[in-house]
Amino acid sequence: MTITIGLPSKGRMKDDASAIFEKAGMKIVAVGNDRSYRGRVEGADDIEIAFLSASEISREIGAGTVDFGVTGEDLIREGLAEADSRVEICARLGFGHADVVVAVPEIWLDVDSMADLGDVAADFRARHGRRLAIATKYWRLTQQFFSRQHGIQLYRIVESLGATEGAPAAGQADIIVDITSTGSTLKANHLKILSDGVILRSEACLVRARKAEHEGNAAVARIIEAVRAIL
Numbered sequence: 001m002t003i004t005i006g007l008p009s010k011g012r013m014k015d016d017a018s019a020i021f022e023k024a025g026m027k028i029v030a031v032g033n034d035r036s037y038r039g040r041v042e043g044a045d046d047i048e049i050a051f052l053s054a055s056e057i058s059r060e061i062g063a064g065t066v067d068f069g070v071t072g073e074d075l076i077r078e079g080l081a082e083a084d085s086r087v088e089i090c091a092r093l094g095f096g097h098a099d100v101v102v103a104v105p106e107i108w109l110d111v112d113s114m115a116d117l118g119d120v121a122a123d124f125r126a127r128h129g130r131r132l133a134i135a136t137k138y139w140r141l142t143q144q145f146f147s148r149q150h151g152i153q154l155y156r157i158v159e160s161l162g163a164t165e166g167a168p169a170a171g172q173a174d175i176i177v178d179i180t181s182t183g184s185t186l187k188a189n190h191l192k193i194l195s196d197g198v199i200l201r202s203e204a205c206l207v208r209a210r211k212a213e214h215e216g217n218a219a220v221a222r223i224i225e226a227v228r229a230i231l
């Protein structure tokens with residue numbers, strides 16, 4: 001069986017992901033020229049590398065078209081329903097740290113927690129004639145956190161594909177759910193994170209598609225062991 005590993009082809013995780021594999025004794029070499037989206041591991045003919053974007057990796061692992069991948073936990077949990085039954089997080093890799101958070105305008109002085117936000121959502125329609133609007137690209141995580149974990153049902157999600165932090169000032173939404181690492185984008189947009197508003201602490205992970213053929217496969221076990229050994 002050939003084992004396919006999805007690695008980031010671009011973006012902030014690209015270099016660190018390749019470096020982890022190299023450190024673990026799996027040197028990645030491109031097949032063909034530098035712009036090729038296929039690679040292999042030196043000395044391991046049974047491993048193939050597919051270079052994909054971080055969010056494609058999450059999707060392909062869910063579909064089982066790659067066996068392993070390196071991507072952010074946020075993209076796994078946002079991209080896949082019932083993620084834990086479909087994929088295994090084999091290792092947390094120590095880079096690509098970012099938190100998915102609920103942030104509200106700093107001037108909402110009496111809103112500090114999800115309970116406070118629940119109160120605001122409950123009488124938002126009476127006060128403003130519409131539901132509380134949340135700008136985000138994290139639909140699934142937002143719904144799980146608001147509806148299932150906090151019992152907040154009265155809101156509307158406004159899809160945002162970029163510059164999410166600007167949505168409240170632009171009047172497109174009231175609050176946001178987005179990723180933050182240093183916090184400087186939130187600050188620049190006068191937003192604050194709620195005290196219990198961290199939905200997920202994400203980082204880059206080695207993720208495996210749960211497949212029957214992996215059971216008892218020595219090469220699969222070796223890849224996991226090699227990566228874990230250097231962390």
Ligand SMILES: Nc1ncnc2c1ncn2[C@@H]1O[C@H](COP(=O)(O)OP(=O)(O)OP(=O)(O)O)[C@@H](O)[C@H]1O
Binds near residue numbers: 053071072181182
């Ligand atoms: N400051 C940050 N902003 C956004 N994402 C970050 C940040 N720090 C780490 N990450 C993580 O990086 C991953 C996304 O990486 P990147 O933005 O490089 O992907 P991408 O190449 O843009 O993918 P795609 O084009 O498919 O969206 C996510 O898992 C995210 O959690």
Ligand SMILES: O=P(O)(O)OC[C@H]1O[C@H](OP(=O)(O)OP(=O)(O)O)[C@H](O)[C@@H]1O
Binds near residue numbers: 178185186
């Ligand atoms: O907390 P901070 O350190 O300020 O980082 C957070 C910001 O960084 C990312 O945007 P980026 O500009 O990287 O663009 P992208 O979302 O298109 O990757 C992310 O979407 C946030 O807006």
